[in-house]
Amino acid sequence: MSEATQANFAQSAMVRVNRSARTAASIAATAALCGLACNALAQSGSDDAAPEISVLPVQGGIYMLVGPAGNVTVQIGDDGVLVVDTMGTAMGEALLAAIREITDKPITFLVNTHAHPDHIGGNAVLAEAGSNIAGGNVVGTIADAGATARIVAHENALIAITAAAEPLPFEGWPTDTYFNDRKELFFNGEAVQLLHQPAAHTDGDSIVFFRRSDVIVTGDIFLTTAYPYIDRAAGGSFQGILDSLNRILDLAVPADRQEGGTMIIPGHGRLCDEADVLEYRDMLTIIRDRIRYLVDQGMSLEEVREARPTLDYDGRYGADSGFWTTDQFIEAVYEELSEMAGETAG
Ligand SMILES: [Zn+2]
Numbered sequence: 001m002s003e004a005t006q007a008n009f010a011q012s013a014m015v016r017v018n019r020s021a022r023t024a025a026s027i028a029a030t031a032a033l034c035g036l037a038c039n040a041l042a043q044s045g046s047d048d049a050a051p052e053i054s055v056l057p058v059q060g061g062i063y064m065l066v067g068p069a070g071n072v073t074v075q076i077g078d079d080g081v082l083v084v085d086t087m088g089t090a091m092g093e094a095l096l097a098a099i100r101e102i103t104d105k106p107i108t109f110l111v112n113t114h115a116h117p118d119h120i121g122g123n124a125v126l127a128e129a130g131s132n133i134a135g136g137n138v139v140g141t142i143a144d145a146g147a148t149a150r151i152v153a154h155e156n157a158l159i160a161i162t163a164a165a166e167p168l169p170f171e172g173w174p175t176d177t178y179f180n181d182r183k184e185l186f187f188n189g190e191a192v193q194l195l196h197q198p199a200a201h202t203d204g205d206s207i208v209f210f211r212r213s214d215v216i217v218t219g220d221i222f223l224t225t226a227y228p229y230i231d232r233a234a235g236g237s238f239q240g241i242l243d244s245l246n247r248i249l250d251l252a253v254p255a256d257r258q259e260g261g262t263m264i265i266p267g268h269g270r271l272c273d274e275a276d277v278l279e280y281r282d283m284l285t286i287i288r289d290r291i292r293y294l295v296d297q298g299m300s301l302e303e304v305r306e307a308r309p310t311l312d313y314d315g316r317y318g319a320d321s322g323f324w325t326t327d328q329f330i331e332a333v334y335e336e337l338s339e340m341a342g343e344t345a346g
Pocket residue numbers: 114116119201220
């Protein structure tokens with residue numbers, strides 16, 4: 001085959017993989033709908049079926065690994081393996097096995113998008129299986145140097161991990177944190193940027209931008225399976241999530257007719273492009289404006305709920321039961337907007 005034919009062949013094969021994986025991802029998304037709640041189940045040991053992880057080649061060096069309760073992103077190249085998020089504790093071994101199915105390169109970096117248990121549970125297993133890049137003199141001088149993968153996260157994620165009621169084993173704690181607006185790595189021949197998103201899903205969210213592969217990993221700022229979970233107790237806010245979605249839209253560049261181009265991997269759900277994020281951002285903006293109007297009318301939370309401000313989106317994103325219901329989502333937005341209205345009035 002000529003190079004051009006090979007490239008075409010590879011491209012069409014990838015499209016086929018993408019299509020079938022999208023179907024697989026949408027099936028997995030049903031399981032992922034309950035997000036953290038599923039993870040809580042898995043962690044309590046009631047999920048004894050062998051966990052299934054599907055592997056989807058995205059583009060460049062990036063793979064998306066879809067588990068029953070969320071997504072992991074893996075970047076593979078000559079330098080080694082970088083893993084973004086590690087699923088729940090019960091998934092650690094299965095995740096390691098899934099990565100070993102696609103590469104035997106050393107796991108060098110783990111990145112945590114935030115501190116929720118369904119994104120960090122496999123940290124210890126993967127870190128112990130990995131190795132980092134340590135300079136010649138350090139190896140042998142410090143016993144542990146070079147023996148485990150580095151775990152990178154925003155400082156607030158580390159604080160949340162160490163303060164958790166049931167903290168991760170120490171081997172799973174981030175070793176490499178940042179406290180300003182970004183951290184930059186250069187790995188496998190590409191720039192990798194961690195961009196802090198203040199007060200979004202939590203107070204310690206990073207989105208991860210693989211610049212050469214042109215893939216953005218959003219963590220739980222963006223989901224295709226549910227309304228965004230605003231963890232106000234962990235410093236999250238609805239406005240912060242909207243700001244982050246706008247940041248992602250700024251970074252993403254579509255290819256043809258607003259399709260393709262930059263690929264976007266959500267915390268839970270299927271592989272997306274910019275148009276999907278745009279639709280989600282618009283939906284949240286519309287809901288925000290509706291609830292703000294009702295707040296401005298002086299309505300109580302109960303009255304706002306009865307007005308059904310999310311009705312036309314509930315079929316796709318709503319939930320009556322489980323970890324994050326439509327009622328909880330409306331309440332979180334209502335409280336935030338009421339506080340803002342109070343501040344403006346006062
Ligand atoms: Zn989360």
